[in-house]
Amino acid sequence: MLSKTELSPESLSHVIEQSIDCVKLVDPQGNLLWMNPNGLCAMEIDDFSHMTGREWASLWPEDAQQMIRNALIEASQGSARFEAFCPTAKGAPRWWEVSISPVRSRDGSNAGYISVSRDVSQLHADREAQKVLLAEMRHRLKNSFAMVCAMLRTVARGDAANTAFATEMVGRISALATAQTLFDGDSEVTDLCALLATLVSPFRDSSGPVVEVDCEGVHIVERREADVISLVVGELTVNSTKHGAIGNGGRIALSARFEDANDSNPASHVISWQEISNAKVVATSRSGGQGLSLIERICNARGGRFAIDWQDHGLVATLSLPASAPANT
Structure with a gap:
């Protein structure tokens, strides 16, 4: 059982080691120093000696590397948070939610960074599925708008009074359909x-x-x-x-x-x-x-x-x- 008297630097380091998230220590130049065991497992890294001392950003896909470097600069002033794609060492696709905080030395200077990465691949997949579902619903809604407009025109055909009413209603329904198109695509x-x-x-x-x-x-x-x-x-x-x-x-x-x-x-x-x-x-x-x-x-x-x-x-x-x-x- 944990108690306040047991919260020594050594015990706290054990807590970080046991975190279910991927916890990393990065030096002030952005090079990787340490990763907790669960992080090694999540990233499918069998031997950390091949990673230590390498620039952390270089381990990410090329299109994300500058974002990582910018995040470290931002974190040096306080903290940074982002979400990005990075496969594991064995190529498994993963999405990560990453937070970076500075580590200060006793004199207040920047001694490096601590980064916590959480695997949000399932959450990202769920969001993408939701986007696809919403896009399909919007598509069907626009089809429904078009069908209603066509029905109104058909019913009103040959009747001047009904034609005027149908024209007015088609205009209003078309405005709703147009509002939906403002969010077409991504x-x-x-x-x-x-x-x-x-x-x-x-x-x-x-x-x-x-x-x-x-x-x-x-x-x-x-x-x-x-x-x-x-x-x-x-x-x-x-x-x-x-x-x-x-x-x-x-x-x-x-x-x-x-x-x-x-x-x-x-x-x-x-x-x-x-x-x-x-x-x-x-x-x-x-x-x-x-x-x-x-x-x-x-x-x-x-x-x-x-x-x-x-x-x-x-x-x-x-x-x-x-x-x-x-x-x-």
Whole structure:
């Protein structure tokens, strides 16, 4: 049984040796000094004497070597973390999550580095499988959009009133399909302004309300952020179609800005929907309505905030969502 009195330098070294992760000591020049037994096993290294003294970066694939050298430079100022591919000594494919921390001498100078590598090959494979599944779902969703549009056109053929309705609905469904294409391929980010413009494009015509989109600078959002934003704008659009400016005439101002982090809040994307309808607001909640409650739950799950300020002829809705990527101005 471990006790505080037994935590000597020798006992701590035994703890490191028994770590299930691959633990390495690297000198200030980036050369490999030591690796724990489980690390040798994970890397399938039979004889460490062939590795000691070699540059650690040189043991990685060529396209990752400069990243390793840069990580050591970064770690000398504090710490570094990355994920990369590196096969074992016997060629087995592996993905590693690596953290690097500096080792300081008594006078505070850099004595080298300790690196801990964890085999995340299965996690990486699961993520890749998920990407393939999501890509297939997006493909099927776009096919479904196309099929619905074709059905609408077929049903409306020969009927002027139905044709007008079908044309309007096809435009809105096409906007949803276009929003999906913003993430085609391997891209996990998109431009927020382009996303907002796409989501409201079916309603920006001469016969409908005036819809203005205004963005300050360039906003890059990740897919998970875009999903929340799309949900919020989509729900506000549905409500406006039923009860507000889109259904009754008026004006909508949709804007986005980036707010830097401060002592109480992280850096955030702030989306504002300001709506003035020709019809007076008669109710701010409706029996059976679940859309706004769902929005609040999803925003809370993402660390965001959603608020509505109801007014006599409309509303001001504000979404504040923590930003994963900084804005480019």
